[in-house]
Amino acid sequence: RGLLFGPGARYESDNGTTARTGSTDLAYINDRGDSDDRGEDVLGRPIDRDRYFWNWTHTERHGNLWTLNGELNWWSDSEVMRDFRDDAFRRRQDPDTFLEASLNGSGYILSAFTRVRPNDYQVLPERLPEVRFDLLPLALGQTGVLLEAKAGAAILREEPPGSPGEERRSDRLDIYTGLSRTFRIGRGITLTPVAGGRLTHYARTLDDRGDYTRWLGELGFDARLRASRVRELKKPLWGIDGIRHIIEPRLEYRYIPEAQKGAEFIPPIDRRAFLTQLQPLGLADRRDIDQLEQTHALRLNLLNLLETRREDYGSRELMRFTLGGDVFFSGTGGDRDYSDLHAELQLSPADWIDGWLFLRFDPDNGRFEELNTRIRLIDGEAWEVAFGTDFLRRDIEQYQLYTRYEINEAYDLEGGIRYDAREGRFNEVLVGVQAQLTQLWQVRCRAVFRDGPRRESSLGLRLSVRFLAF
Numbered sequence: 353r354g355l356l357f358g359p360g361a362r363y364e365s366d367n368g369t370t371a372r373t374g375s376t377d378l379a380y381i382n383d384r385g386d387s388d389d390r391g392e393d394v395l396g397r398p399i400d401r402d403r404y405f406w407n408w409t410h411t412e413r414h415g416n417l418w419t420l421n422g423e424l425n426w427w428s429d430s431e432v433m434r435d436f437r438d439d440a441f442r443r444r445q446d447p448d449t450f451l452e453a454s455l456n457g458s459g460y461i462l463s464a465f466t467r468v469r470p471n472d473y474q475v476l477p478e479r480l481p482e483v484r485f486d487l488l489p490l491a492l493g494q495t496g497v498l499l500e501a502k503a504g505a506a507i508l509r510e511e512p513p514g515s516p517g518e519e520r521r522s523d524r525l526d527i528y529t530g531l532s533r534t535f536r537i538g539r540g541i542t543l544t545p546v547a548g549g550r551l552t553h554y555a556r557t558l559d560d561r562g563d564y565t566r567w568l569g570e571l572g573f574d575a576r577l578r579a580s581r582v583r584e585l586k587k588p589l590w591g592i593d594g595i596r597h598i599i600e601p602r603l604e605y606r607y608i609p610e611a612q613k614g615a616e617f618i619p620p621i622d623r624r625a626f627l628t629q630l631q632p633l634g635l636a637d638r639r640d641i642d643q644l645e646q647t648h649a650l651r652l653n654l655l656n657l658l659e660t661r662r663e664d665y666g667s668r669e670l671m672r673f674t675l676g677g678d679v680f681f682s683g684t685g686g687d688r689d690y691s692d693l694h695a696e697l698q699l700s701p702a703d704w705i706d707g708w709l710f711l712r713f714d715p716d717n718g719r720f721e722e723l724n725t726r727i728r729l730i731d732g733e734a735w736e737v738a739f740g741t742d743f744l745r746r747d748i749e750q751y752q753l754y755t756r757y758e759i760n761e762a763y764d765l766e767g768g769i770r771y772d773a774r775e776g777r778f779n780e781v782l783v784g785v786q787a788q789l790t791q792l793w794q795v796r797c798r799a800v801f802r803d804g805p806r807r808e809s810s811l812g813l814r815l816s817v818r819f820l821a822f
Contacts, residue, residue, distance in 0.1 A: 356381040374410035394430040422451040482506035522619040523555035544574040557617040564617040570635040572606040604651040611644040648681040749773040
């Protein structure tokens with residue numbers, strides 16, 4: 353296929369006041385494979401011989417005053433990272449390019465955010481730019497009432513992928529204000545009524561029908577019960593020194609009437625994204641403000657938390673379990689009276705084991721719609737075993753196993769499999785060895801065997817040699 357070459361750099365500095373970290377990788381290849389080897393991109397277009405990528409990240413912090421975060425991912429085509437940097441491609445298939453600066457003031461945050469689309473095969477709403485002002489909750493005198501306010505101005509643009517087409521544009525001013533007050537009903541029981549409003553002005557509308565202004569209001573409350581109990585239990589093997597069990601049921605209610613009004617005028621750029629988790633309920637936290645629907649819902653959440661004392665100071669979590677779902681009232685949630693039931697479990701009972709589970713249950717049909725799990729056992733540098741499952745009804749049922757074993761100070765072995773139960777095949781089998789030849793040289797060999805429909809060949813080989821010191 354040719355030689356992929358280019359510079360890379362990693363940098364880091366910290367003088368006590370200003371800290372910077374970042375990395376950049378730039379590479380080019382004249383792909384000598386024929387047109388069948390190069391194939392097509394996600395839009396079905398033939399991939400050109402000249403292929404490249406430029407990835408860059410930067411994070412900068414100046415004390416507690418301001419921060420700067422940026423990322424650039426400029427790819428010649430949608431498949432270049434998959435073909436030549438498959439490890440990086442597994443972590444990200446949809447590149448993003450943005451720059452954000454934020455100033456942390458006394459009780460407020462002022463930020464400027466820009467997102468651009470250097471890759472024409474993507475659907476990516478651009479922000480050119482968006483400037484925001486967020487007022488942190490402010491107490492109004494001695495009344496106990498908290499004021500929350502947010503304001504933002506944005507120039508938005510979205511172009512269809514591929515060949516030039518009709519673009520969407522929106523110049524938008526958005527302001528939210530809300531009031532809340534927490535009442536202590538009893539020991540560990542609080543009730544917080546909430547009222548707010550959101551004013552959004554669009555200087556550009558669909559079909560150039562002038563400007564449009566929308567006003568939305570919300571009413572609701574947050575109720576919370578927090579109870580805890582401490583039990584003196586010692587398990588040195590697990591690093592447990594006492595257990596504190598915290599249980600916290602929560603209720604959130606929001607009523608946002610006529611939130612769908614103005615849909616015929618508003619360019620739907622900030623629209624609903626596909627998420628299997630529960631979306632934000634309150635009007636202040638909604639990002640899909642160009643495609644809102646009437647909300648009249650009650651959210652029930654249950655938090656279970658187990659903690660233990662740390663050896664040095666404070667506490668560490670052993671388990672966090674959350675369970676939640678929504679009950680819909682008139683005109684909300686389509687034809688459903690309630691949402692799927694969501695549960696998430698995080699386990700870290702010791703430093704040598706951690707686990708995670710997420711499930712989504714449909715009470716209408718009485719079946720699991722999604723179930724994902726991860727568990728890892730590790731013994732320092734000696735060995736590691738990780739197992740995971742991914743299940744999405746009608747789409748995915750896969751199992752993953754990875755293991756690593758240190759034979760001695762010079763040699764490490766690794767292996768892994770990914771099995772697709774729906775298709776009855778091993779999508780991937782991995783074997784590898786890493787050798788520390790001297791204190792200066794490290795060699796790593798890896799072979800991957802693949803099955804099923806894929807862009808990659810059935811056999812992948814990788815040999816890397818690293819010079820550790822000058």
